Amino acid sequence: MPRPSCPRCQRPLRxxxxxxIPDLDSRTRVLIxxxxxxxxxxxxxxxxxxxxLRNAELRVGEVFDDLPQLLAQPGYRACLLFPGExxxxLTGYAPEEQPLLLVVPDGTWRKARKLLHLNPLLAALPRVSLGAVAPSRYRLRKAPEEGALSAIEAIVAALDALEAPQGFDALLRPFDVLIEGQIAAMGEEVFIRNHQR
Incomplete structure (x- = not known):
């Protein structure tokens, strides 16, 4: 029988x-x-x-038929958070600058590239990237390359860059607890053996 889970965060109730989870406002709209x-x-x-994040939306899928409507948010300039030449x-907003609709593909690098391939409108968006970032706190997954972050870390880094001095570190609190819980569940020895290289 499946363990009862929270309908909101979808974690086991315990x-x-x-x-x-904070309740943060942002000028930037985030579309995941x-x-x-x-x-x-x-x-x-x-x-x-x-x-x-109050100004965020999460959509799940491979092909997003309503992408034109999702990207045409009045008062926002759409851009894709994805590396490329x-x-x-990202830098802070100028005083009168229109805020961004920051589109964040979520998946492995391979799956994220597939989302771009299957949704040409996404691939056509102007691309933005993060400057220098701290190493990932996601100690359970080996980063495929230097500077790779989990979705939540990338979003926090992007918002911190755009909306300084406002900070968004509070978003990482549940993430840190989640990581610690996973490490505790597997046991310190297993974690060290499999993830500390």
Missing amino acids: HCLCAL LQHPSEVGHALNTARLAALG DAVA
């Missing part, structure tokens, strides 16, 4: 994270497009980000 393979993942960080590093 490990509900809702009390740690999540590959279906991420939905059942124990560390669904995109969901935590969407729950903690033509990607511009």
Whole structure:
């Protein structure tokens, strides 16, 4: 029989994270497009980000037929948070600058690229990237390359860059607790053997 889970954060009730999820406002609108393979993942960080930000939306799928409507948000300039040669590093807003609709693909690098391939409108968006970032706190997954972050960490870094001096670190509280809980569940020895290299 499946363990009862929280309908909001989708964690087992005994490990509900809702009390740690903040309620943050942002000028930037965040649209997270999540590959279906991420939905059942124990560390669904995109969901935590969407729950903690008032101006965020999480959509799940491979092909988004309503993408034109999602991208045409009045008062926002749509851009894609994804590395590339033509990607511009995010910096703070100028005083009168129109805020961004920050589109964040969520999945492995392969799945994220697939989302771009299947949704040409996404691939056509101007790309933005993060400047120098702290190493990932996601100690349970080996980063495929230097500077790779989980979805929630990338969103926090982007918002911190755009909306300084406002900070968005509170979004990472449930993420940190989730990681610690996973490490505790596997045992310190197993964690050190499999993840500390």
